[in-house]
Amino acid sequence: MNDTASPAGSQDRYDYIIVGAGSAGCVLANRLTENGRHKVLLLEAGPSDRRFWVQVPIGYGKTFYNPEVNWMYQSEPIPGLNNRTNYVPRGKILGGSSSINAMVYSRGQAGDFEDWEAMGNKGWGWKDVLQTYRKMEDHALGSGPFHGAGGPLHVDDIRNAVHPLSHLYVKAGQEAGLKYTPDLNGETIEGVGLYQVTTKNGYRWSSSRAYLWPAQGRANLRVVTGAFATRILFEGKRAVGIAYRREGREAAAYANREVILSGGSINSPQLLQLSGVGPADLLKRVGIPVHHESPAVGQQMQDHVCYDYIFKASRPSLNNELYPWWGKLKVGLQYILTRKGPLSLSVNQGGGYFRSRPGLDRPNIQLYFSPLTYEKALPGVKKLMGPDPFPGFIVSVSPCRPTSRGHLEIRSSDPAQAPAIQLNLMSTNHDMQEIVEGVRFMQKLVAAPSLASVIAERLHPTPNQATDDEIAADIRARAYSVFHPCGSCRMGPDPQEAVVDPRLRVHGLTGLRIVDSSIFPTVTSGNINAPSIMVGERGAEFVLADAK
Template sequence: MIEYDYIIVGAGSAGCVLANRLTASGRHRVLLLEAGPSDRRFWIQVPIGYGKTYYDPTVNWMYQSEPIPGLGGRVNYFPRGKVLGGSSSINAMVYSRGQAGDFDDWAALGNPGWNWQDVLALYKRMEDHDLGASAHHGAGGPLHVSVIDKAMHPLTKLYVKAGQEAGLAYNPDLNGGTIEGVGFYQINTRDGFRMSAARAYLWPARKRSNLRVETEALATRILFKGKRAIGVAYEQRGQVHEARAAREVILSGGSINSPQLLQLSGVGPEDVLRSCGIDVLHHAPAVGRNLQDHLCFDHIYRSKLPSLNNTFHPWWGKLFAGLRYVLMRKGPLALSVNQGGGFFRAHPDSARPDIQLYFSPLTYEKALPGVRALTRTDPFPGFIMSVSPCRPSSRGHLQIRSADPREAPAIHPNYLSTNHDVEELLAGARFLRRLAATPTMKALIAEELKPGLSVQSDEEHVADIRARCYSVFHPVSTCRMGPDPSQCVVDPRLRVHGLDRLRVVDASIFPTVTSGNTNAPAIMVGEKGADLVLADAG
C-alpha cells in the first residue's frame, strides 16, 4: 500500500487549490480523490454549457431537499458538482468575493487570521484579473477573471441604466472598493473557455510526479487509529481500496459531502449516528448543522426589444451562435446569462448592502430534475430581474439516512423560517417593482409575466415568494469554523475539533454565508487552507 503525506477528498473548488499548492515544492506526496469523472468535456469547458450540466447525473450529484415548510412544502433542488473542478465546473461563473464586513464578522466570531485584510491578500494572490494589479486586484495568479462590459447583451446595459434611475450608483467594479451599486458582473472565463478551479489549479499540477489523481473514486469512510485520522477507504469501479496518509486527511467535498463523510465515519451528532447503526467515534454535534444558503426570487418580463430568447430559441439562432463560438470563441456561448446586477441596502438603516441583484437577458421555464434546463427558451423576447438577500438568518441542517455512502443525505434547508428573511425578500420584491417603473424599464417592458400585476399587497407578495423562490445554490457552514466545539466543527486552522490530523477545507467551514456568490470565497478558503497545512508541516 502506497502511503501519501496528504489525502484530499474532493477535487472541487478548494480541493483543486490544495492539490496544486501542497505539491508545488515537490516535498509532499498527495493523493486527490474525486467521486466524479474528468472535466475534459465540451459542455463543461464551454461557459454557457452549464445549462447542459444542470441535470446531468454523470457530473452532478443532483441532490433534493426534504419538503420545506417555509416554501409551502416544496422541495429544493441542490445541484453540486461531481467532477474535477466540483461546482466550479458546472456553475454560472459569477466572480463575487463578498464584502469586507463578511470576513471581519468571521474574525469577530473567534477566527483570527480571517478578517478582510487577511483574505484580500489571498484573493489578490489567486487572481489574474482583466483589470490588472491594483489595491483591489491581483494579476498573474492561476484564476482568470474576465470583465464582460463590452460583450454582454444590450438589454443588460439598459438594466444598469434603470438601476441608476431607481437610485443606485453605477459601480464599474463589483469586486472593487465596495460591492454596493449596480453594474456588470465579472466571470471566471479565459479566451472563451470556463476557468474552473480544475483548469486554473489542477491542470498545471497534474504534470507533477508527486500528485496522484483518482477519478470515479467515492470515499466511503475516514480511517482512524484512535482519534487520529490515518487514511481513507474508497470505492472505485467496483473495487474497494484503502489509502494511508502520513500527515493529514483533508476533506474538500463541499457543504453536502464533507459532513456526510464525517457522519459515515462516526463523527457527528451521536443520536444521528446511532440511528443509522454507526459506531460513535467522536460526538461532534455541529457536523451537518448551521446550513445556510441564498434564496433567489424572480420577476419575469416579456420584452419589446430582442433578448437572448431570439438567439437561443430558433434553430438558426443556435447555429449562428455555435459557429461564432467555434470560429472566434465569442458570443453568448462564451458568457454567463447572469450578466448584470449589484448590491443594495434593503432598508435605510442597513449597515451595509444586504440584497444582491441579478439580471438575465432571457426567459425560460424551469424544468423538473431529470430534464435538461436552459435549452428551451421562450419563443418571445424576455428577461428576468431577480433579488437574493445576502445574509439570511434561517438555519437548516443535513444528516445521513443510513450507513450507505451512496445514499443521499436528508437535507433540511429550513428556508424562510424567520420573519427577517421573509421581510428581506419582500423588500426585494418591492424594489423590483421600483426598477420596473423607471423610464428605461417602462419603455422596455411589454408585460410582467410573473408575478403579474394582480399581485400588489404585502400578503400577496409573500405568498408569491413562498410559492416561487428558489436556491441559488450557495450552501455553506455545515462544518462551521469557530472556537467552540459544541457549535463548530473546525477551529480557525480548519482542524476538526477533538480529532488529530483531520481538516475540512471547503465552503462548509464558512462561519456565515458571504454576500454574493460563494465560489470565489470557496477557492480563497482553499488558498488559506493550503497555507495553514504547509505552515503546520514546517
C-alpha cells in the same frame, strides 16, 4: 499524474489525501505539490472535466441535470416555501461546482469577513482575506489595492460583451436610485453594474482549469477520478486514510500527515457522519458507532434564496439568438471560430447590491439580471434548460445574509444513499422582511424608464398594489435556492458549536482538516465560488505552515 485506469492499492501511502476535487480541493492539489516535497493523492467521485460542454461557459445549461457530472440532490420539503422541495445541484467532476456553475465572481463584502473574525476566527478578517484574493486572481482590471494579477484564477470584465439589454438594466438601476459601480468587487460592492465572471479566452476558468490542469504533470500528485469515498480511516483519534470505491471495487489509501476533506457542504458532513463523527443521537439512530461526538456536523447550513420577476420583451433578447435552430448554428459557429458571442458568457450578466432600508451598515440585497428566459425541467427529469421561443428577461433579488439555518443528516449507513438535506429556507421573519423589501425595490427598478420601455408583457410579477402579505405568499410559492449551500461544518472556537478551528482542523481529532465552503461561519454576500477558492488557498497555507 492522472489515474483513470486502476485504483490505488490498499497500502498506497501519501503525505496528504484530499477528498474532493472541487473549488477548494483543486487549489489544495496545486499548492501542496508545487514545492515538490509532498506526495499528494486527490480523490474525486466524478469524471474528468475535459468535456466540451463543461469548458464552454454557457454549457452549464447542459450540465444542470446531467447525473454524470452533477450529484443532483433534492432537498427535503421546506416549510418556509410551502413545503416545496428544492433542487440542490452539486458538481461531481474535476472542478466540482466551479465546473457547472454560472461563473459569477463575487468575493463578498469586507463586513462579512469582519463578522467571521468577530466570531472568534482569528486571521479571517477582511485585511487577511483580501490578500488571499489578490494572490489567487489574474484580474482583467489589473493589479491594484483590491485586485491581483498573475494568479491562477482569471476573472473577466465582460462589460463590452454583454447583451444590450444588460446595459439598459444598469441604466434602469441608476434611474431607480442606485449608483453605477464599474467594479462589483472593488472598494465597495454597493451599486448596480455588470458582473465579472471566471472565464478566459472564451473558456470556463474553473478551479480545475486554473489550479489542477497546471499541476497534473507533477510526479508527486496523483489524481484518481471515479473514486467515491465511503469512510475516513482512524487510528484512535487520528485520521490515517480513506476507504473508497472505484469501478465496483473497494480500495484504501493512507496519509502520513493529513486527510483533508474538500467535498463541499453536502459531501464533507456526509462523509464525517458515515465515519462516526457527528451528533451522537443521529449516528446511533442509523447504526453507526460513535467514533467522535461532534454535535455541529451537518448543522447550521445556510443558503441564499432568489425570487424572480419574468418579462416578455419588446426587443430581442438572448432568446432570439439561442432558441431558433439557425440562431444556435450562428452562435455555435461564432464561438468555434472566435471564442466569442453568447456561448462565451454567463446568462447572469447584470446585478448589484443595495440596502433595502435606512440604517443598515452595508448592502443586504443582491440583484441579478439575465437577458434570457428559460424553462427549467422538473428536478430529476433528464431535460436541458432551454430558452423560451419569445424575447424575454429576468430580474431577481436575493437577500445577502439570511438568518435561516438548515441541516444535513445521513439516512443510513449506506454511503451511496443521498443524505437528507433540510435547507429550511425562509424560516425567519427577518428573511421574509428583507426579501419583501427587495421586491419593493425591484418593482421600482422595472418601472424605471429604461426597463419599462422594453417590457411587452409581465409574466410573473406581483402587482405594485399587492400587500406585503400577498408578496410573501408569492415568494413562498415561487422563490428557490440559488445554490449556495454552506456552513454545515462551520469554523469557530467552540467544539459544541463548530466543527473546525480557525486553522480548519477538526475539533477533537488530529490529522483531519476540512477545506471547503462547509466551513463558512456565515454565508458571504453574493455567490460563494470565489470565497470557496479563497478558503482553498488559505487552507493550503495552514497545511504547509504546520508541516514545517
